[in-house]
Amino acid sequence: xxxxxxxxxxxxxxxxxxxxxxxxxxxxxxxxxxxxxxxxxxxxxxxxxxxxxxxxxxxxxxxxxxxxxxxxxxxxxxxxxxxxxxxxxxxxxxxxxxxxxxxxxxxxxxxxxxxxxxxxxxxxxxxxxxxxxxxxxxxx
Numbered sequence: 798x799x800x801x802x803x804x805x806x807x808x809x810x811x812x813x814x815x816x817x818x819x820x821x822x823x824x825x826x827x828x829x830x831x832x833x834x835x836x837x838x839x840x841x842x843x844x845x846x847x848x849x850x851x852x853x854x855x856x857x858x859x860x861x862x863x864x865x866x867x868x869x870x871x872x873x874x875x876x877x878x879x880x881x882x883x884x885x886x887x888x889x890x891x892x893x894x895x896x897x898x899x900x901x902x903x904x905x906x907x908x909x910x911x912x913x914x915x916x917x918x919x920x921x922x923x924x925x926x927x928x929x930x931x932x933x934x935x936x937x
Contacts, residue, residue, distance in 0.1 A: 798839075798890045798891065798892050798893060798894050798895075798896050799846070799892065799907060799933075800841045800842060800843060800846065800892050800935070801841060801842060801889070801890070801891050801892050802839030802840060802841040802846055802889070802890055803839060803840045803841075803882050803887055803888065803889050803890075804837060804838075804839055804863065804880045804882075804887070804888040804889075804890070805838045805839060805840050805845075805879070805880060805882055806836075806837075806838040806877060806878065806879050806880065807835065807836065807837050807838075807861065807863075807864065807867075807877070807878045807880070808834075808835070808836040808838075808875060808876070808877045808878075809834075809835055809836075809867055809869050809875065809876040809877075810833065810834045810835075810836065810875050811833055811869075811871070811872065811873055811874070811875075812831050812832045812833040812834060812852070813831045813832050813833070814832060814833060814852055814853055814854050814855075815828055815831065815832055815853065815854060816853055816854040817829075817832070817851060817853040817903055817904045819923055829849075829851050829904065829906060832851050832852050832853060833851070833852035833859070834849055834850065834851055834852065835849075835850040835852075835859045835861065835867050835897070836848070836849050836850075837850070837861065837896065837897070839890075840882055842935075842937075843909060843910070843913035843914060843935055843937045844909065844910045844913050844937065845909070845910065846907065846908070846909050846913075847906075847907070847908040847909075848896065848905060848906075848907055849905065849906040849907075849908070850897055850899070850903070850905055851903050851904040851905070851906065852899075852903060853899075853901075853902075853903040853904070855901050858899065858900035858901075859897065859898075859899060859903075860897055860898050860899075860900070861896060861897040862890075862895055862896055862897060863880075863888045864878075893929070910937075912936065912937055913935065913936065913937045914933040914934060914935050914936055914937070915933060915934055915936055916932060916933050917931060917932060917933060917934060920932050920933070
């Protein structure tokens with residue numbers, strides 16, 4: 798988790814399983830919108846935060862800590878689950894905690910409101926980020 802957050806919703810979007818290497822990303826139009834995805838939406842101190850876990854060739858297995866492997870029935874349907882944001886059943890994760898994993902590795906896309914954070918200098922497209930390495934600064 799990049800910041801503390803409470804899970805609000807999870808959405809599974811079926812799709813292709815293209816490789817997500819830089820070469821493929823450059824040559825497959827809309828690659829990240831075409832591949833299988835699990836979108837986790839969190840309420841955070843900086844506002845809503847969406848973490849998009851993108852499936853890829855061989856990966857095809859996205860797992861979250863709250864639901865295990867996400868494997869809805871095959872087909873083109875979008876599946877959505879809502880989670881309580883209050884009470885004992887809410888799912889809260891702290892900054893740095895594991896929220897999910899790929900069985901081989903892939904890509905995570907983060908989306909937050911424009912005013913919530915800004916990328917640090919040197920963070921450009923295709924910059925590799927490792928766990929624990931800062932890539933943005935909270936501005937809100």
